[in-house]
Amino acid sequence: MSEKLRIDIMTLFPEFVDFILSESIIGRARRAGTLDIRAHNIRDYSEDKHRRVDDTPYGGGRGMLMAAPPIYRCYKAIEENIRSSSENAEENKPYVIYMSPRGRVFTNEYAKELSEKGNLVILCGHYEGVDERLIEEIVDEEVSIGDYVLTGGEVPACIVADAVGRLVDGVLTLPECHENESFEGGLLEYPQYTRPAVWMGREVPDVLLSGHHANIDKWRHEKSVEITKERRPDLLEKK
Ligand SMILES: C[S@@+](CC[C@H](N)C(=O)[O-])C[C@H]1O[C@@H](n2cnc3c(N)ncnc32)[C@H](O)[C@@H]1O
Known part of the structure; x- marks a missing residue:
């Protein structure tokens, strides 16, 4: 930055x-x-x-x-x-x-x-x-x-x-906001959810409610790869 x-x-x-x-x-x-x-x-x-x-x-x-x-x-x-x-x-x-x-x-x-x-x-x-x-x-x-x-x-x-x-120091209140954003590390971002836990019959993935940070990170990485493969395979090739 x-x-x-x-x-x-x-x-x-x-x-x-x-x-x-x-x-x-x-x-x-x-x-x-x-x-x-x-x-x-x-x-x-x-x-x-x-x-x-x-x-x-x-x-x-x-x-x-x-x-x-x-x-x-x-x-x-x-x-x-x-x-x-x-x-x-x-x-x-x-x-x-x-x-x-x-x-x-x-x-x-x-x-x-x-x-x-x-x-x-x-x-x-x-x-x-x-x-x-x-x-x-x-x-x-x-x-x-x-x-x-x-x-x-x-x-x-x-x-x-x-x-x-937004890449300049202090513009984003949390510098780590950049880290998981789309294109960082050559991947698109994983899906994100907020309250309520169930909306229109759709549930938030269990792993995100588990509190198990290693599993959450693993799930997010896998989703990032999956979405990038599906939508922007060119990014994966570059990576
Ligand atoms: C109508 S455009 C001129 C296009 C130019 N005659 C050409 O064919 O390359 C007017 C201005 O819009 C801006 N512009 C239009 N499309 C753009 C693009 N894809 N990316 C960046 N600037 C763009 C440029 O500053 C450009 O000078």
Whole structure:
């Protein structure tokens, strides 16, 4: 788990991102100062009198593209803010990801890698995407949340910020919450039950009521393997 993480999100819809990331566990961690997440409006960095940030693509074709200059200015302002608030500027150079269907597919392992970055900047695209030169200039990696196309990078950015944020020390009240979670150790999670012990005629498995911890652990592991084999055999092959 990482000890400290600042996430800056560059977007055309900062209120949307802020709203999603203000609720529940992530919201509490932000209010407590455990997690530093800031949403920036790229439009604030437009020099156009109508605050435009998009333009038609060279070569023709449908749709609009996000232009490089406003995003670059937004990024430089973030970089400068990080530099001025840290002692070791080089060490705190942000790792920049661009949410994109062309990117590396996001997984729990990748979330762990990103949680170690210290400073993470997430760029949300919109329209048909962003000018390629901007990607070449500032982006370290493109990240996809799956093989489908969404209208914007805001939902993907919130998914990444949530999955990465919960890995930061102190965000989850019980650190061991991570340990048995799906994908930890290459397995999906076992079934879980809470009161009442009988519901709609369905009983909680006896072993979970036995108080015998070794048997409970064994049962849970077997169920994890069974479910993974049935639903995600690819995970078992990797393991
Ligand atoms: C309509 S999409 C652009 C798709 C782009 N023209 C393409 O074909 O790859 C607009 C924005 O949504 C975001 N987006 C869409 N699908 C995504 C995915 N699967 N993973 C991550 N970001 C996605 C990206 O930020 C993208 O720039």
